[in-house]
Amino acid sequence: MKPTIIRTIPRADAETIRTLGDLGVATVHEAQGRTGLMRPYLRPIYAAARVAGSAITVSCQAGDNLMIHASLELCRDGDVLVVTTTAESTDGMFGELLAVSSRARGVVGLVIDAGVRDVTDITAMSFPVWAKAISAQGTVKATAGSVNIPVVCAGAIVRAGDVIVGDADGVVVVPRAAAAEVARLGTERVAKEQKSRERLRQGELGLDMYGWRAKLAELGVRYVDEEQ
Numbered sequence: 412m413k414p415t416i417i418r419t420i421p422r423a424d425a426e427t428i429r430t431l432g433d434l435g436v437a438t439v440h441e442a443q444g445r446t447g448l449m450r451p452y453l454r455p456i457y458a459a460a461r462v463a464g465s466a467i468t469v470s471c472q473a474g475d476n477l478m479i480h481a482s483l484e485l486c487r488d489g490d491v492l493v494v495t496t497t498a499e500s501t502d503g504m505f506g507e508l509l510a511v512s513s514r515a516r517g518v519v520g521l522v523i524d525a526g527v528r529d530v531t532d533i534t535a536m537s538f539p540v541w542a543k544a545i546s547a548q549g550t551v552k553a554t555a556g557s558v559n560i561p562v563v564c565a566g567a568i569v570r571a572g573d574v575i576v577g578d579a580d581g582v583v584v585v586p587r588a589a590a591a592e593v594a595r596l597g598t599e600r601v602a603k604e605q606k607s608r609e610r611l612r613q614g615e616l617g618l619d620m621y622g623w624r625a626k627l628a629e630l631g632v633r634y635v636d637e638e639q
Contacts, residue, residue: 417559418485420571422465423590425489428574431590432463434597436580442597447584449565453522453541455579456530460539462520462577464491466569466584470557473500473525474548478556479509485558488517491575495524495562501544503528510538522575522582524564541582 431439440448469482473496482492492513494504505521507529513521520539526546527533533540543565559571567584569575574585585593610620618624 412557412560414555415557415560416481416485417571420465420467420559421587422487422489422572423574423585423587427590427594428463428465428489430594430598431574431576431585432461434576434594434601436576436578436583438597438600439576439585439593440583442600443583443585443589443593447567447586449522449541449567449582449584451581452543453524453565453582455577456527456540456542456545457534458579460520460541460577460579462491462539462575464489464519464575465587466491466493466571466573466575467518468559468562468564468569468571469494470560470562471496471504471525472554472556473498474502474504474550475552475554475556476504476509476550477552477554478558479505480512480552482558483512483516483518486513486516486518488519490516490518491577492518492521492523493562493564493569493575494521495564497556500525501546502526502548502550503546504550505540505542507532507536510536510540514538520575520577522564522577539577541577 467490471478503526505527510533522541526544527542561570572587574590576583
């Protein structure tokens with residue numbers, strides 16, 4: 412497609428985004444039917460990194476970060492940059508200066524299906540980043556790309572304005588239109604899990620609590636005191 416920058420996008424409301432961030436990746440993933448999870452090769456550059464915000468999508472040529480710079484003009488407080496490349500890349504396409512500029516524009520984190528550099532400085536800023544690789548390999552600014560078009564990032568479809576949640580478990584994408592419902596379902600799931608946690612803490616087995624003994628029987632599992 413022709414290189415395109417879409418200036419205005421819809422976003423989920425701030426309270427819904429906050430709730431999804433508090434729930435975390437694992438709970439959100441389960442609450443939306445185990446969908447939207449990015450591939451596990453995307454890792455946070457520091458263990459305590461957490462983020463929840465609206466996606467600003469960026470499609471770049473491999474080894475060229477021009478469109479990341481172009482995307483910052485469109486960012487608002489609470490946005491998350493989601494960067495993909497048109498061919499596989501591990502080049503360090505985002506560094507400390509871009510992190511400084513991103514933070515000044517209200518960006519709260521980065522998800523990039525490529526490499527990142529200057530990780531010591533970015534970590535010192537407590538700027539959350541999930542990346543495929545860490546690489547000092549520099550980039551050029553020579554090729555046009557697109558901003559706020561639908562992209563595939565680490566195997567997940569992301570549309571501008573979708574909610575991005577990231578933590579130590581990885582990154583999950585919540586479609587903007589479903590965000591409020593997923594937040595509700597996730598909150599209910601947390602309450603249910605708390606009751607289960609108390610029962611497990613008292614020593615009750617999951618086999619009994621969840622009725623899985625019947626499943627074992629259905630699968631033909633037999634109990635013996637000693638194998639003959």
